[in-house]
Amino acid sequence: MKNSIFIATLSVVLLASCTPKTSPATATTMGASTSTAEQIVQGKTIFENSCGKCHKLPEPTAHTSVQWVGIMNSMAPKAKLTDAQHQWVYDYIVSVKK
Numbered sequence: 001m002k003n004s005i006f007i008a009t010l011s012v013v014l015l016a017s018c019t020p021k022t023s024p025a026t027a028t029t030m031g032a033s034t035s036t037a038e039q040i041v042q043g044k045t046i047f048e049n050s051c052g053k054c055h056k057l058p059e060p061t062a063h064t065s066v067q068w069v070g071i072m073n074s075m076a077p078k079a080k081l082t083d084a085q086h087q088w089v090y091d092y093i094v095s096v097k098k
């Protein structure tokens with residue numbers, strides 16, 4: 001009896017963990033742009049104000065969007081960005097590259 005409850009729970013967990021992969025439209029990974037045009041404009045402002053303080057303002061086209069994920073992960077805390085600002089700046093950078 002206990003065992004079947006365990007298996008039932010396990011399959012619910014497995015189903016739940018598989019769901020995002022089967023519906024890419026709802027994916028909220030760093031790779032997918034989730035920001036509105038207004039947020040990207042904010043991202044540009046934050047980028048220009050915060051990212052040129054310690055070094056020259058970086059060139060968005062100088063790195064791939066995958067490299068930018070890693071760069072932003074190390075630079076966002078340096079620039080004291082919130083998670084939302086981190087996302088907007090990233091989406092701005094990626095939007096420049098297209």
Ligand code: HEC
Nearest residue numbers: 047050051052053054055058071074075076078079081089
């Ligand atoms: C508090 C200072 C500081 C701020 C603010 C800052 N950076 Fe940096 N950044 C550094 C330092 C120091 C390095 C070089 C050492 C390193 O890579 O950690 C660096 C390196 C970089 C590099 C080169 C990385 C590479 O792999 O070639 C890029 C690109 C970059 N920063 C982008 C940004 C962006 C975008 C922002 C704004 C979100 C930002 N930085 C804000 C200090 C800062």
